Amino acid sequence: MISNVRDGAQQAVNYFIEHGHRRIAHLNGPETMTTSRERHSGYPDAHRAHQLPIHPELIKHTDFSRDRNKAIIDSWMQQDEFPTAILAFKDLIVLEIMSLLKQYYPDKKTRCR
DSSP, rough: OOOOHHHHHHHHHHHHTTTOOEEEEEEEOTTTTTHHHHHHHHHHHHHHHHHHOOOGGEEOOOOHHHHHHHHHHHHTTTSOOSSSEEEEHHHHHHHHHHHHHHOTTTTHHHHHO
């Protein structure tokens, strides 16, 4: 079975947009990985389909290290308008993001969809 990560990324961003999100961050894998490039191509496709601007400051690449992921989350959370949704490279990154966000919002529940 072959997965189509481009379509999957586009569908995920479409879902976020349809649920009111307008500042959707993208924490992607290393730029050298084919899967990262494919996933990244679906991200702007969804924005264009909904005529929404792409915010380059919300697009980051990780090397999968906790330090890099923390630096990315920190940079997003220090912006005047931080993301309301995050498209992440893989499930383990999502779990780490949720853990890091709990540092900013210890009394809030983070949701994963």
